[in-house]
Amino acid sequence: MLKVRTAAGRLAVEGNACRRGLSYAQEEVLNPRRVLTTTVPVVGGKRPVVPVRSVAPIPKESIPQALSELRQLFVRAPVKVHQVIAQSVAGTGIAVVATWPVLAIEAEEEVQREKEAG
Amino acid sequence: MVVIGGGPAGLAAAHAATEAGARVTLLDRHPELGGVLPQCIHPGFGLKLYKEELTGPEYAWRWIAQLGEVQVFVETMVFAIEPGLRVWASSAEQGVLAIDCRALVLAMGCRERTRGMLGIAGTRPAGIMTAGTAQRLVNIYGLMPGKRVAILGSGDIGMIMARRLAWEGAQVVGVFEIMPYLCGLRRNYVQCLLDCGIPLHLSHTVIRVNGAKRLSSITVAPVDERLRPQAARAFEVEADTLLLSVGLIPENELTLAIGAELDPATRGPVVTSRMETSVPGVFAAGNVVHVHDLADDVSIAGQTAGQWAAAYACGGSSPGGKRLRIRPDANVRAVVPQLLVLPDVLEQGASLLLRAGCHHEGPCSLELVDAEKEQVLASKELPYARPAEMIHWWIPPRAARHLDRASQLLARIRVGR
Numbered sequence: 001m002l003k004v005r006t007a008a009g010r011l012a013v014e015g016n017a018c019r020r021g022l023s024y025a026q027e028e029v030l031n032p033r034r035v036l037t038t039t040v041p042v043v044g045g046k047r048p049v050v051p052v053r054s055v056a057p058i059p060k061e062s063i064p065q066a067l068s069e070l071r072q073l074f075v076r077a078p079v080k081v082h083q084v085i086a087q088s089v090a091g092t093g094i095a096v097v098a099t100w101p102v103l104a105i106e107a108e109e110e111v112q113r114e115k116e117a118g
Numbered sequence: 119m120v121v122i123g124g125g126p127a128g129l130a131a132a133h134a135a136t137e138a139g140a141r142v143t144l145l146d147r148h149p150e151l152g153g154v155l156p157q158c159i160h161p162g163f164g165l166k167l168y169k170e171e172l173t174g175p176e177y178a179w180r181w182i183a184q185l186g187e188v189q190v191f192v193e194t195m196v197f198a199i200e201p202g203l204r205v206w207a208s209s210a211e212q213g214v215l216a217i218d219c220r221a222l223v224l225a226m227g228c229r230e231r232t233r234g235m236l237g238i239a240g241t242r243p244a245g246i247m248t249a250g251t252a253q254r255l256v257n258i259y260g261l262m263p264g265k266r267v268a269i270l271g272s273g274d275i276g277m278i279m280a281r282r283l284a285w286e287g288a289q290v291v292g293v294f295e296i297m298p299y300l301c302g303l304r305r306n307y308v309q310c311l312l313d314c315g316i317p318l319h320l321s322h323t324v325i326r327v328n329g330a331k332r333l334s335s336i337t338v339a340p341v342d343e344r345l346r347p348q349a350a351r352a353f354e355v356e357a358d359t360l361l362l363s364v365g366l367i368p369e370n371e372l373t374l375a376i377g378a379e380l381d382p383a384t385r386g387p388v389v390t391s392r393m394e395t396s397v398p399g400v401f402a403a404g405n406v407v408h409v410h411d412l413a414d415d416v417s418i419a420g421q422t423a424g425q426w427a428a429a430y431a432c433g434g435s436s437p438g439g440k441r442l443r444i445r446p447d448a449n450v451r452a453v454v455p456q457l458l459v460l461p462d463v464l465e466q467g468a469s470l471l472l473r474a475g476c477h478h479e480g481p482c483s484l485e486l487v488d489a490e491k492e493q494v495l496a497s498k499e500l501p502y503a504r505p506a507e508m509i510h511w512w513i514p515p516r517a518a519r520h521l522d523r524a525s526q527l528l529a530r531i532r533v534g535r
Contacts, residue, residue: 034309035161037173038285039257049260051159053173060313067285081179100156100175 004029033057036066040085045077045102052085055095062090077104119221119431120205122196125153126413127404128225129181130420132188138428142188143217145207147195152178153227157257160278166414177413199376203399221399221431223423224373228366228405236364240326245333249275249363256282264359268336269293270324274302276363281310290316291355296323296341299477301506303411323347333358366409376400383452384408390457391468393423401427408454411508442527449531451475463518470511474503474531482533484511488524495520503531
């Protein structure tokens with residue numbers, strides 16, 4: 001079990017099994033961050049929504065703001081994996097990208113050919 | 119060779135087998151590959167294999183992108199397997215397919231337990247569904263299953279959906295778990311329930327669902343040490359939606375049909391350290407064998423199955439030499455593989471995955487015991503034993519030498535000294 005003690009503004013971590021555990025414990029106490037994942041509506045796609053993620057963890061307290069910003073968005077199909085959906089969320093400078101492709105309804109075969117061509 | 123199922127186990131098996139020189143056909147009944155991964159939009163995948171935090175779709179995408187020269191049939195359902203290994207499948211596009219193969223990998227995964235398997239009293243209103251169904255509705259179809267949600271069971275998908283629905287504006291009233299401990303991963307408790315302020319009620323269960331057309335409330339009761347609900351202390355919780363996250367069951371209809379031996383503890387086929395079932399040439403990997411905690415471990419098992427299946431398909435036969443059976447004993451619920459192929463293990467070591475049958479927050483030791491002589495042949499110290507967290511035990515070749523003495527092994531967890 002990971003334990004963190006705080007005394008006089010300093011952190012003492014014990015019980016970590018590796019160095020990652022140490023940095024995780026420090027960050028979890030001082031500046032907890034999470035990778036944000038949600039979905040964004042797609043217009044003209046084979047699917048109504050596309051899953052998205054923040055490319056890096058964002059501060060935990062920014063999550064509600066980021067979610068409400070993403071709720072205003074929609075994207076037009078086709079959507080490619082790792083296509084940028086928002087350049088920055090909640091003023092963090094961290095981008096949000098798609099994590100799964102969504103083909104367009106009409107141009108479906110064309111996109112398929114494009115994908116095969118690389 | 120043929121791989122049945124295009125989730126993490128099947129993708130890894132197909133990829134590994136192709137790399138090993140086999141010609142592979144991959145069959146999946148869904149329109150797209152990836153199994154459950156495309157709907158698991160949360161992060162936490164790939165930490166083990168890729169040393170980075172990927173979402174489920176990204177993790178699936180990597181495997182699909184590197185698949186290579188695999189013949190893929192999607193929307194194709196396998197309905198029978200004949201001895202001598204002819205696989206029968208059907209699809210709208212191809213009609214009925216009969217594929218003869220030299221080796222087969224079963225990678226059908228698992229399915230969720232449903233309300234009918236729990237026997238909860240009450241009406242039959244809309245709004246009761248498995249956590250995975252809700253996950254599909256929200257993440258694939260963009261639909262919200264309800265406004266005021268209760269969750270029965272502290273499995274991982276339930277906790278992940280608690281956060282997902284809270285983020286989408288639903289009120290998540292609580293997670294009710296019949297056991298006195300958490301059934302999913304610690305990190306999901308912290309990042310899904312604590313982060314969103316969703317209460318977890320241990321030793322509580324749902325004893326009744328109420329409502330005519332739509333669920334209106336659930337009746338919750340605490341349980342005693344023997345998990346019996348205390349109806350006198352029951353209370354009502356208003357909810358229009360009840361998600362069930364109460365366990366997964368390996369999907370083994372095809373496995374049974376070809377006559378492979380099943381392990382009652384895992385509800386999956388008995389496999390050797392080569393992931394071969396009791397039917398020669400038929401291999402299995404992933405959640406069809408036993409339910410894993412992490413997709414990474416499923417992929418690793420798929421690779422093992424794929425490599426050995428390819429070796430079999432390219433002219434091999436089942437290995438000779440001694441096979442050592444491992445049976446779960448005190449405080450161990452299940453062990454995979456159930457059979458060690460001894461010549462392999464002496465050369466390459468053995469990788470065991472075990473499920474604890476007890477919950478103990480403190481040091482304990484995991485032991486492999488000679489079943490006849492009651493002699494400890496290998497052991498490993500554990501910081502704790504939690505049924506929710508799979509135990510990984512790597513036994514290096516040098517330590518595996520001692521196992522040769524036994525004719526059967528028992529796996530035990532000894533608590534306290």
